């Protein structure tokens with residue numbers, strides 16, 4: 014390989030994982046080349062999105078002074094259990110979200126990724142955009158030497174490579190670290206719209222005191238036609254982010270179009286009033302890898318580390334992904350720094366990266382929820398069944414009909430039994446528990 | 452071979468809005484791109500550099516943000532980029548713009564005389580196509596507008612043969628160099644920039660010239676003061692109502708033709724309706 018550019022480390026992909034890796038390595042003194050196919054970092058990216066700054070703080074301790082483009086702090090969050098005509102809300106709002114360093118912010122990726130990548134550039138990272146990495150160049154023994162790009166004179170050489178290419182992990186697959194494309198049962202497809210609305214209007218509709226308050230709602234049940242999946246509504250500064258996501262397999266089996274599901278969700282009698290008069294600013298779709306701990310790609314090869322969505326580091330139970338990606342990116346960067354110090358880029362040495370992740374929340378959480386996708390996959394009815402039951406039970410519970418309360422309770426129990434046998438319920442609960450406990 | 456290319460950063464036309472109060476374009480928050488014709492002009496300059504060696508200089512007058520456009524030119528292969536940026540340049544029309552660009556080009560040429568000056572045929576936002584000709588006049592160099600092909604160019608004899616688009620066809624002209632060309636897109640196809648250019652551009656900062664240094668521009672001839680254009684009113688023309696529709700499928704051909712002719716008679720276009728011929732409607 015006669016390279017057109019040489020550096021100490023190459024990072025593929027300027028998402029949360031790649032940028033975190035690039036900053037960590039640049040701060041450690043390496044010459045880093047970060048390659049992104051989008052016109053700007055973030056231009057091609059999309060998430061819900063709630064960002065968790067704990068992971069950001071470990072990459073950029075003084076991030077707050079650098080004015081990250083957060084939309085709103087999340088001061089209220091929870092779940093809506095949506096039936097076709099009703100909703101049970103389980104929401105948590107607390108002043109603690111304001112006094113303690115806030116645990117979460119809503120954000121839009123086009124803005125956030127651009128800011129995050131700018132921090133990398135300021136740390137000395139060479140950012141190359143509008144350029145796709147087409148191939149990992151390897152020697153006869155399979156060790157990574159660098160990458161080829163879709164540009165003339167586009168070979169870049171480095172002894173270590175961090176692949177943070179996101180869910181569509183073609184390079185990871187080409188190295189044999191991931192076994193082919195994800196099967197549809199292990200990948201969710203989300204569609205999202207950003208709807209513009211004046212700040213004051215958002216605050217009035219969601220009961221927010223001002224720009225320093227925000228809501229994050231995850232919605233189950235009718236939003237996804239009772240199928241395994243979630244919908245979300247998050248408040249941005251001057252917009253509402255709204256979306257739905259379902260396992261690809263459910264979409265295929267039931268012949269559903271994601272945009273129609275979103276349109277249906279937006280028209281739901283409970284949802285519609287929040288959106289009245291809002292105009293669509295942008296819309297998009299994106300995949301979420303949900304294959305879980307047991308089917309993750311290998312995380313290391315000779316001269317290669319894989320981080321973020323490319324390695325399926327998504328905790329779908331808590332809609333966390335960007336923080337796992339940033340943490341993994343940072344740890345990949347730290348491992349690359351150690352490899353440079355030792356002059357050892359072998360897969361054997363790079364396994365230290367996997368060990369770091371095992372000791373952190375990243376792999377601990379993924380391990381705990383390893384059965385979650387299987388749980389939903391094997392009991393697809395569960396969400397619709399219980400969500401509808403909760404709504405009907407609530408209606409009975411909150412309605413005075415001159416009926417003795419004992420009878421009402423009996424009726425509610427009857428509603429449940431009518432949907433699912435006693436054993437069925439016990440079975441569901443056990444499976445759910447196993448899904449949650451790991 | 453030294454080519455100077457003037458480029459303009461323009462709002463992405465798919466996003467442009469008009470301020471309803473002032474009637475001027477709202478440029479705030481609208482994504483910006485390099486004026487499409489200018490990209491092709493730059494590409495032509497790069498092709499000439501590849502063939503004859505030498506350098507390509509790009510310049511633009513615009514806000515600090517226009518530096519992005521210049522960096523993109525360096526990615527494409529420009530060697531030197533100059534940003535003319537100063538609040539005092541603001542509000543310039545074609546008169547003031549041409550004055551500034553002409554004097555800036557003259558200043559560049561003191562150290563490095565140019566063989567060719569390339570401009571876009573027009574900017575897609577202003578659309579006047581006046582800046583290039585205005586600069587050529589001020590610099591007293593030959594002007595060829597709507598250039599679509601450089602058939603030949605000889606830096607030694609300092610001549611070139613240029614094809615330009617005219618309404619009736621193509622005009623082939625021979626010119627001495629330096630000359631100023633305003634170009635069509637066909638002048639050169641845009642090549643994908645090689646990676647080393649992107650590496651260079653990542654570290655490149657364009658030179659910034661303001662209203663006084665290194666060129667002391669005449670304050671009376673720049674910006675809004677130096678502009679002769681007054682925007683008295685800009686408005687969106689009312690949407691034209693769609694015309695009446697008649698359906699052949701519903702009414703049959705004979706009826707439709709008859710009705711259409713009748714309308715023309717009513718409107719005074721025809722004096723009388725000619726007898727309508729087709730009888731067999733199923734053939735319609």
Ligand SMILES: Cc1cc2nc3c(=O)[nH]c(=O)nc-3n(C[C@H](O)[C@H](O)[C@H](O)COP(=O)(O)OP(=O)(O)OC[C@H]3O[C@@H](n4cnc5c(N)ncnc54)[C@H](O)[C@@H]3O)c2cc1C
Pocket residue numbers: 025026027028029030031048049050051054055057058059060061062063064065144145146147177178179180184203204205256258299300301320321322323326327332333334335336338
């Ligand atoms: C609808 C939705 C909602 C979500 N909500 C949340 C949430 O609320 N909170 C949360 O924490 N997470 C959320 N996530 C998950 C989160 O977005 C991801 O886990 C996270 O973005 C992963 O980061 P990454 O850097 O690994 O990958 P990405 O963000 O996908 O970045 C990969 C980058 O690599 C680039 N790239 C890919 N291939 C190449 C190549 N060959 N050459 C050059 N560049 C390349 C891409 O253009 C992209 O910029 C959500 C995801 C979705 C889809």
Ligand SMILES: Cc1cc2nc3c(=O)[nH]c(=O)nc-3n(C[C@H](O)[C@H](O)[C@H](O)COP(=O)(O)OP(=O)(O)OC[C@H]3O[C@@H](n4cnc5c(N)ncnc54)[C@H](O)[C@@H]3O)c2cc1C
Pocket residue numbers: 457458459474475476486488489510511512513542543544545546548552569570571572573574575576577578579580581582583680682
């Ligand atoms: C009726 C009218 C309304 C106007 N309204 C506005 C307005 O709302 N807002 C506003 O900002 N301006 C306005 N202007 C000013 C004007 O549109 C331009 O800013 C400027 O004068 C350039 O003219 P043009 O865009 O028509 O360029 P053209 O003459 O069409 O451009 C031809 C070529 O000249 C070169 N060129 C043009 N401008 C530059 C530059 N700045 N730097 C380097 N090279 C350049 C490029 O190569 C370009 O392809 C208005 C002008 C008129 C006549």
